[in-house]
Amino acid sequence: MSEPTLDAGRAALSRWLLGVTRPVLAPLAASTVFRLVDLLAGLALFGVGVAAVVRFAGDDAPSLWALASTMIGLSLLKAVSRYLEQFLGHLVAFRALELLRREMFARLWPQAPAVMSRSRSGDLLERATKDVDRLEVFFAHTFAPAVTAVLAPAVAVTVIGATVSWPLAGIAAAGLATTLVAVPMFEARLARRAADYTGTLRGRLTHSVTDSVQGLVEVTGYGLQQQRLADAGTIEAELEQVGARAARTAVVRRAAAMAIGFATLLAMVVVGVGAQVDTTLLAAAVAVALRSFDITKGVEDFLVDLDASFASARRLFALTHTPPAVADPAEPQSLPGGPLDIAWHEVGYTYPAEGGGSREAALKGVTAVAPAGLHTCLVGTSGAGKSTLAQLALRYVDPDDGAVTVGGADLRGVGLAELRTAITHVSQRPFLFNDTVAANLRLARPDATDDELREACRQARIHDHVEGLSHGYDTAVGELAGRWSGGQRARLALARALVTRARVFVLDEYTSNLDGELAGEVARSLRAARPEATVVEITHRVASSLEADHVVVLEDGRVVQAGPPSELAAVPGAYAALLERQGVLLA
Numbered sequence: 059m060s061e062p063t064l065d066a067g068r069a070a071l072s073r074w075l076l077g078v079t080r081p082v083l084a085p086l087a088a089s090t091v092f093r094l095v096d097l098l099a100g101l102a103l104f105g106v107g108v109a110a111v112v113r114f115a116g117d118d119a120p121s122l123w124a125l126a127s128t129m130i131g132l133s134l135l136k137a138v139s140r141y142l143e144q145f146l147g148h149l150v151a152f153r154a155l156e157l158l159r160r161e162m163f164a165r166l167w168p169q170a171p172a173v174m175s176r177s178r179s180g181d182l183l184e185r186a187t188k189d190v191d192r193l194e195v196f197f198a199h200t201f202a203p204a205v206t207a208v209l210a211p212a213v214a215v216t217v218i219g220a221t222v223s224w225p226l227a228g229i230a231a232a233g234l235a236t237t238l239v240a241v242p243m244f245e246a247r248l249a250r251r252a253a254d255y256t257g258t259l260r261g262r263l264t265h266s267v268t269d270s271v272q273g274l275v276e277v278t279g280y281g282l283q284q285q286r287l288a289d290a291g292t293i294e295a296e297l298e299q300v301g302a303r304a305a306r307t308a309v310v311r312r313a314a315a316m317a318i319g320f321a322t323l324l325a326m327v328v329v330g331v332g333a334q335v336d337t338t339l340l341a342a343a344v345a346v347a348l349r350s351f352d353i354t355k356g357v358e359d360f361l362v363d364l365d366a367s368f369a370s371a372r373r374l375f376a377l378t379h380t381p382p383a384v385a386d387p388a389e390p391q392s393l394p395g396g397p398l399d400i401a402w403h404e405v406g407y408t409y410p411a412e413g414g415g416s417r418e419a420a421l422k423g424v425t426a427v428a429p430a431g432l433h434t435c436l437v438g439t440s441g442a443g444k445s446t447l448a449q450l451a452l453r454y455v456d457p458d459d460g461a462v463t464v465g466g467a468d469l470r471g472v473g474l475a476e477l478r479t480a481i482t483h484v485s486q487r488p489f490l491f492n493d494t495v496a497a498n499l500r501l502a503r504p505d506a507t508d509d510e511l512r513e514a515c516r517q518a519r520i521h522d523h524v525e526g527l528s529h530g531y532d533t534a535v536g537e538l539a540g541r542w543s544g545g546q547r548a549r550l551a552l553a554r555a556l557v558t559r560a561r562v563f564v565l566d567e568y569t570s571n572l573d574g575e576l577a578g579e580v581a582r583s584l585r586a587a588r589p590e591a592t593v594v595e596i597t598h599r600v601a602s603s604l605e606a607d608h609v610v611v612l613e614d615g616r617v618v619q620a621g622p623p624s625e626l627a628a629v630p631g632a633y634a635a636l637l638e639r640q641g642v643l644l645a
């Protein structure tokens with residue numbers, strides 16, 4: 059199946075959705091058939107009932123036995139088909155939800171972590187949950203009503219024609235066709251735009267609320283509560299406006315549909331009486347037509363939901379079809395054994411600009427090395443490109459120019475799984491899951507033993523703290539790790555990295571929350587625990603880089619100095635200037 063482009067039209071989106079939900083198409087079709095039988099049985103019940111009342115009112119009373127058995131038979135048929143329709147409909151709903159969620163995560167996985175820096179958190183959440191839910195509802199609860207809203211009236215009209223009168227059937231058909239085709243077209247474009255815009259606004263609202271909750275400390279600290287509420291209120295007001303317009307359109311549509319229905323029924327009565335159609339049959343025909351108009355409402359609901367569903371599908375599609383920032387090589391190359399060096403060769407990288415603008419390159423022809431088995435510090439002023447250099451070493455993104463090698467192998471040629479095992483990362487803002495300490499540590503290696511967890515925590519100088527918690531390693535870390543200090547969180551994150559068997563540690567300012575003495579102790583402990591490992595550390599604490607084996611100094615996306623820290627500190631230059639700025643006295 060060819061994949062539609064990111065601004066896919068409805069046909070392409072439908073092909074994609076049908077492809078994803080293929081396994082539920084058969085039960086969906088069966089559910090639709092049972093719904094049709096249910097509706098037709100309902101129409102027949104209504105028609106037979108009205109006809110019976112008319113005959114009882116006249117002097118031609120029907121046989122009670124025949125009437126009762128017909129009604130009971132139709133009721134049973136209706137009940138059984140309704141049960142089967144509902145049963146299959148729910149089956150389809152749950153399976154479709156599962157299929158859509160799987161598709162979404164399978165597509166997002168290769169995009170992480172790049173997608174996290176591209177997407178706003180609330181927006182991503184909105185797409186991952188609400189958009190998928192909306193599609194599921196459309197799929198499982200809107201499709202069958204729409205199809206049967208056309209088929210059931212079509213069958214009813216044919217039966218009226220064959221059993222009562224074709225002119226009456228023609229009038230009913232004309233009225234029903236008008237409600238099915240003309241009414242939904244009223245302001246259809248407006249409804250579609252409203253649905254798209256509503257989705258965007260909802261994303262903005264979720265984003266705003268998520269930001270307010272995550273930034274609660276800043277919001278409270280700077281007294282921004284009213285402003286945040288006002289911002290969210292503005293979006294809500296806009297949502298309300300869009301919703302009100304859509305509701306007004308829906309009211310006009312409904313009123314038009316009711317007027318057409320009323321005129322059709324009146325015309326049927328006038329023509330039927332004029333043509334001297336049998337009263338009982340005429341009453342039954344009008345009753346069936348009346349009920350058919352109710353059924354056509356399914357198409358109207360479908361069209362309203364259709365707009366919202368396509369809007370959801372479009373957002374989900376754009377998210378899931380963004381090409382992954384990095385791809386697994388077709389024929390992965392294995393890494394050599396032993397300590398691994400990381401080398402950047404003439405590397406250039408520019409972050410993608412939002413809205414097609416241009417950005418300045420974050421890295422400009424960087425050539426540097428973090429020698430195997432040694433401790434390298436990347437230093438430089440804020441925004442110099444240190445984190446970007448580290449991200450390239452982790453292959454979170456690929457360079458625009460040049461290459462990054464690990465143990466001599468181009469990162470783009472090494473399987474991502476092998477790479478993630480060989481190189482581990484402690485980020486500037488480590489995330490701790492709302493689970494126990496042990497579970498958080500085992501994320502790195504699920505089969506790690508209790509003793510291994512303890513050893514890693516001892517090495518990261520966090521064991522004593524964990525042991526002092528109410529349930530030791532089984533203590534819950536707490537949502538968003540709010541109960542942990544920055545330094546404790548950083549050390550737990552380091553312990554998590556130490557649980558792995560990684561040969562390269564990329565540490566992004568992992569000691570920034572520790573006092574100088576503890577930072578030095580942790581660094582020495584890491585060295586002692588993993589003497590063969592290559593450590594690439596980003597640090598603002600330039601003084602601590604004096605203890606490293608190798609230093610790379612970056613400035614404005616370029617390497618300006620590199621070498622052993624003692625040599626660099628001894629000559630005037632960027633490194634000496636950084637040290638001086640931090641009050642380190644040079645000999």
Ligand SMILES: Nc1ncnc2c1ncn2[C@@H]1O[C@H](COP(=O)(O)OP(=O)(O)OP(=O)(O)O)[C@@H](O)[C@H]1O
Nearest residue numbers: 175409410420438439440441442443444445446447
């Ligand atoms: N996700 C991003 N999108 C766009 N630009 C980015 C992104 N991350 C970093 N940049 C830009 O790239 C440049 C290098 O940033 P980088 O984070 O690598 O610097 P750094 O030396 O690690 O800074 P710091 O010490 O402040 O963490 C900066 O100009 C920064 O604004």
